[in-house]
Each structure stands twice: as C-alpha cells, then as structure tokens.
Amino acid sequence: MHVVVRPAQQLWLFLPPRRRREEIVVPYDGSASLGHVVQSLGVPLTEVAPPAVDGAPSEVTRRPHEAAVIELEPPPRPQPLPDGARFLLDVHLGSLARRLRLLGVDTAYDNPADDDELVERAGRERRVLLTQDRGLLMRRTLRAGAYVRGHGADAQLADVLDRFAPPLAPWTRCSACNGELARVPKDEVVDLLEPGTRRCYERFSRCRTCGRVYWRGAHGRRLDAVVADALRTRPS
Structure with missing residues (x-):
C-alpha cells in the first residue's frame, strides 16, 4: 500500500x-x-x-x-493569530526576541528554559512558540507554533513579520524583560545614570516591570534603521 x-x-x-x-x-x-x-x-x-x-x-x-x-501547501500569509500576536521564542532566538520587543511585539524569552517548559508555557500563556527545532514543533501537546526561516536575526525578523503581520508599536517594550515602557522625567532616574548620560540626554523611559531605564543613545541610529525597515517592508 x-x-x-x-x-x-x-x-x-x-x-x-x-x-x-x-x-x-x-x-x-x-x-x-x-x-x-x-x-x-x-x-x-x-x-x-x-x-x-x-x-x-x-x-x-x-x-x-x-x-x-x-x-x-504552507499556511497562507499573513497567518491569522486567534489569541493575538503573542510569541514565545526558544533559547536559540535571543537576538530575534530583542528585535521583536524593539518593535513593541509581545515576546517572551527565557534563556534557560528546556523543551518541556517551552511547550507548557506556550500553552499556559496562549503564545505561539517560534523555533527552528522541527522536533519541538512536532510535540503533540504544543498548542501553536511556527518554524522561523532564515539565518541571522534580520532574516528571521523579516520572516516572522511576513508570516504573521503583528501590529507594531516601536519603543514601547523593554528589550530585557518584555515589560511595557513608560516615559519618566529625568529627575526621577538621574541617580541611575552615568555622568555622560546625564549631560547629554533629556528624554527617558523606564520599564514598568524591571525598572530598566532607556534613552536614545549612540546606538539609536542602528535601532532606528531596524524599526524603519520593519515598518517599510511589513505586508500591506
């Protein structure tokens, strides 16, 4: 047969x-x-x-x-997400996680998590598990997942944005913990800043979850380019 x-x-x-x-x-x-x-x-x-x-x-x-x-046939693109654009990335996609957070996409990432923990968390938090591990995607208990195509964070980001077209809100999430950012007056965070940062910058945001402070520093142009490229190439 x-x-x-x-x-x-x-x-x-x-x-x-x-x-x-x-x-x-x-x-x-x-x-x-x-x-x-x-x-x-x-x-x-x-x-x-x-x-x-x-x-x-x-x-x-x-x-x-x-x-x-x-x-x-592969799933049609953009692929609908029944629970919204909520992702969980495996241990090998840390750079992609930071880029998605930069764009304001709800992205969970826990470096030490093993496969069982990833599958359990994805189901519990109703997140789509993003990975390049085909075996992980074949787990019977996995509720929703997707294989990330491409080598390097730039190509991987382009693939995720093309496949799911998540709504973007750049500069609204903490790249370290995925918490939401809020604008804060300089005098509230001045004691946390290095002397050079105090002298050169006036606008700051702070993570509501972990307290990390953000400002548009010397790396801002590179990150601006990532954001601009994502906004320009996202599906219409």
Missing part, C-alpha cells in the same frame, strides 16, 4: 534531500492518520495548511485511502 504526497517547494527544506521533489510515493499501512503521514516526512503540521486529499480539503486526523494523492 502507498500514498502519493505532493509537497509545495516551500516545504522542501523539511524533507531529506532524496525526497525533495514534486511527487513522493510513501509506503502506507492503512492505519496512520493524514497528520502522521505528513510528519513522518519531517514536515511539522504547524508548517502546512489543511492538506488536500484527491483535491478536497481533509482533516489531519482522518486516514487517507490507498493510493490517495495528498497535496501540501
């Missing part, structure tokens, strides 16, 4: 090289669900739209018939 799988080229990165082609014949025992067939190829279900079987949409819990033709 067998089924025929036709994966879109955008999904080939999840397939072993020998299976990166337009049509794959897959041995089938007659009892596995459609979702199991898809994941047995290395493709997480988070990375496919509802599959089509013989041209008709099908639930991943159903069992395909002998010689069924299964068509796989």
Whole structure:
C-alpha cells in the first residue's frame, strides 16, 4: 500500500534531500492518520495548511485511502493569530526576541528554559512558540507554533513579520524583560545614570516591570534603521 504526497517547494527544506521533489510515493499501512503521514516526512503540521486529499480539503486526523494523492501547501500569509500576536521564542532566538520587543511585539524569552517548559508555557500563556527545532514543533501537546526561516536575526525578523503581520508599536517594550515602557522625567532616574548620560540626554523611559531605564543613545541610529525597515517592508 502507498500514498502519493505532493509537497509545495516551500516545504522542501523539511524533507531529506532524496525526497525533495514534486511527487513522493510513501509506503502506507492503512492505519496512520493524514497528520502522521505528513510528519513522518519531517514536515511539522504547524508548517502546512489543511492538506488536500484527491483535491478536497481533509482533516489531519482522518486516514487517507490507498493510493490517495495528498497535496501540501504552507499556511497562507499573513497567518491569522486567534489569541493575538503573542510569541514565545526558544533559547536559540535571543537576538530575534530583542528585535521583536524593539518593535513593541509581545515576546517572551527565557534563556534557560528546556523543551518541556517551552511547550507548557506556550500553552499556559496562549503564545505561539517560534523555533527552528522541527522536533519541538512536532510535540503533540504544543498548542501553536511556527518554524522561523532564515539565518541571522534580520532574516528571521523579516520572516516572522511576513508570516504573521503583528501590529507594531516601536519603543514601547523593554528589550530585557518584555515589560511595557513608560516615559519618566529625568529627575526621577538621574541617580541611575552615568555622568555622560546625564549631560547629554533629556528624554527617558523606564520599564514598568524591571525598572530598566532607556534613552536614545549612540546606538539609536542602528535601532532606528531596524524599526524603519520593519515598518517599510511589513505586508500591506
């Protein structure tokens, strides 16, 4: 027994090289669900739209018939988020987390967290887990997740913004803890500043959660460029 799988080229990165082609014949025992067939190829279900079987949409819990033709496409972009733009990033995406927070996107990140903790937290806080770990996305208890494409934070940020089109509110979140920032008078934070900062800057914000103080320092131009690029290239 067998089924025929036709994966879109955008999904080939999840397939072993020998299976990166337009049509794959897959041995089938007659009892596995459609979702199991898809994941047995290395493709997480988070990375496919509802599959089509013989041209008709099908639930991943159903069992395909002998010689069924299964068509796989990536989710449409931008992809709706039922609980809003709330993300949790794994340990390897710290730079991406800081960029998302810079843009005001609600982004949780905990460096020591292991896989079980990530899956549990994502479900408890109703966040989309962003990762480049395909095995993590195949966890049965994971409520919502997504594979982040690209090497380097700039490419990864572009992928997340293109896939989910989250609302952006630059300069409103703490890059360290994800807390909300609030404008504060200089005299309220002056004792926390270095002498050079006191002399050169007048406008400050402070995190409502961790108390960290922010100002537009020498690094401001680089961060301005990140923000401007995100606002310019986000989907219309």
